[in-house]
Amino acid sequence: MKDLKRLWLISLFVKLILAALLPLSADEAYYWVWSHRLQLSYFDHPPMVAWLFYLGHFLEPLLNSVRWPAVLLGHCGIWVGVELLRKHIDLEKVRVWIYLVLFSPLLGFGSLIVTPDLPVIFFWILSIYCFDLVLQKKDLKSYAALGCALGLGFCAKYHIVLFVPAILLYLVFERKWREVNWKYVPVTLLTGLLFCLPVILWNYQNDFQSFRFQLDHGFERPDYKAEWTISYVIAQILIIFPWVFWSALRAKVPAPLRYLIYFAWFPLIFFFGTSFKALVEANWPIIAYPAVFMLAVLYPRMQQWYRYYVGFFGLLITLAVSMLFIPSLRNMDPKVSEPFDYQKLAKETVEYQPLYGNSYQMSSSLWYFSKTPVFKLSGISRYDYFDTFPEAKPQGNKFYLVKREGNGLPQWLSEQQWTYQEIKRVAPDFVVLEFTRP
Structure with a gap:
């Protein structure tokens, strides 16, 4: 025994x-x-x-x-x-x-x-x-x-x-x-x-x-x-x-x-x-x-x-x-490298506030690694816990969104007359957008 x-x-x-x-x-x-x-x-x-x-x-x-x-x-x-x-x-x-x-x-x-x-x-x-x-x-x-x-x-x-x-x-x-x-x-x-x-x-x-x-x-x-x-x-x-x-x-x-x-x-x-x-x-x-x-x-x-x-x-x-511990090996598989990519992304985007993500995975990881709240933009992906937050929709006239290139945007952004411009790219395929409205 x-x-x-x-x-x-x-x-x-x-x-x-x-x-x-x-x-x-x-x-x-x-x-x-x-x-x-x-x-x-x-x-x-x-x-x-x-x-x-x-x-x-x-x-x-x-x-x-x-x-x-x-x-x-x-x-x-x-x-x-x-x-x-x-x-x-x-x-x-x-x-x-x-x-x-x-x-x-x-x-x-x-x-x-x-x-x-x-x-x-x-x-x-x-x-x-x-x-x-x-x-x-x-x-x-x-x-x-x-x-x-x-x-x-x-x-x-x-x-x-x-x-x-x-x-x-x-x-x-x-x-x-x-x-x-x-x-x-x-x-x-x-x-x-x-x-x-x-x-x-x-x-x-x-x-x-x-x-x-x-x-x-x-x-x-x-x-x-x-x-x-x-x-x-x-x-x-x-x-x-x-x-x-x-x-x-x-x-x-x-x-x-x-x-x-x-x-x-x-x-x-x-x-x-x-x-x-x-x-x-x-x-x-x-x-x-x-x-x-x-x-x-x-x-x-x-x-x-x-x-x-x-x-x-x-x-x-x-x-x-x-x-997981050798960078040259973990970069061979996107799922293995994903936490490390999000960790880097959190450092690259911490200055942009309020910041939103395009999925619960991204928003949660950025929140954890930066220790600063990062919400998922309402309606940008399938319904989840983030969609229950009142903060899921921006309240002011400017916010930032980080997403993977090629991912779409929710319809309500154009309906509310939000416009955006790309302000930063982060490897491997992330892009930071700045949204404003009148």
């Missing part, structure tokens, strides 16, 4: 150092902006990611350590998984599970990036742990804890709702209805509702626009394209890793852990189904991975195969870190 604690602590230390050194991505900066205007919930996602950034505000003078509260929470999810597994399997298999998580591209290196995925993974693993307690102890405390974990998970990301049908499938197909202490089920429902109340209240107050946005986002395309499903299947096998995927399928699962089958495969099958309606982003089934890895370590040959997994993804992580 000491070796597991040492592995957990060393990996936490490495994560915290890297998290402080890496500049925030555009999406992270967006959530950081949320944390400066706290709400019960938000249009794009539930509020947990903003709350975690808020807790890190006092760390901002220390590079990018504002990430630390979220990174620490995510890493604690690994230890919750350890506490769950060590009750049922030997510690060597638990150690392999830790390595599978640490070197997973999304659960490992990806856990340095603070998005709603980070807290939802923690609460998904915690919910599995609490469900295990429910099956073992069948007491009031365990049922209440499960409701708390699920409610807080709903404040992290809506995908936590898939936990409930996974439980129901387990109870039906494994014939475990008699193991449920039904008199305590209302306690789970009440505590779950109580802890997700901020999200429910915000949506009620805002015409359920966040719920509707997420449903439309997942089922938005009228015509099916086979590449959606093909790309989803290939991406998930590669992210999980073929040998790990095979091991999880072939594992002989002991009776006390049979529920892992449903927490692993149901989310993957669910998003496979949605791939017939719309393009599924690679990270959406991330909640399935902890249980998939738990199943994989139950397959005997995984004790040898995990070394190939660690070697392969360890090499990819090394290359990714090298690209």
Whole structure:
């Protein structure tokens, strides 16, 4: 057990150092902006990611350590998984599970990036742990804890709702209805509702626009394209890793852990189904991975195969870190260089006030790196949190807009007789415009 604690602590230390050194991505900066205007919930996602950034505000003078509260929470999810597994399997298999998580591209290196995925993974693993307690102890405390974990998970990301049908499938197909202490089920429902109340209240107050946005986002395309499903299947096998995927399928699962089958495969099958309606982003089934890895370590040959997994993804992580820290390498990929481009852009445009951006990514990044509010110009891109700000439309007779070359302008600018002139260009493809009106 000491070796597991040492592995957990060393990996936490490495994560915290890297998290402080890496500049925030555009999406992270967006959530950081949320944390400066706290709400019960938000249009794009539930509020947990903003709350975690808020807790890190006092760390901002220390590079990018504002990430630390979220990174620490995510890493604690690994230890919750350890506490769950060590009750049922030997510690060597638990150690392999830790390595599978640490070197997973999304659960490992990806856990340095603070998005709603980070807290939802923690609460998904915690919910599995609490469900295990429910099956073992069948007491009031365990049922209440499960409701708390699920409610807080709903404040992290809506995908936590898939936990409930996974439980129901387990109870039906494994014939475990008699193991449920039904008199305590209302306690789970009440505590779950109580802890997700901020999200429910915000949506009620805002015409359920966040719920509707997420449903439309997942089922938005009228015509099916086979590449959606093909790309989803290939991406998930590669992210999980073929040998790990095979091991999880072939594992002989002991009776006390049979529920892992449903927490692993149901989310993957669910998003496979949605791939017939719309393009599924690679990270959406991330909640399935902890249980998939738990199943994989139950397959005997995984004790040898995990070394190939660690070697392969360890090499990819090394290359990714090298690209981030070596300018000549990161400039090879626009997405890798994007945070550094925005960091430079913030220095080049800080003198222009009031300054607007042409997307939530640009505005958020400029705001974070300059520590000066930069709003997105209303209507210049798809509707998001910035469009709810009264500052989204300029109030005076002059403002500045920084945008990528080729991007358009909203119609209301010409309707209100705004005229503009180009005053500066910033590499690689940014342009600063000055707008005035009579």
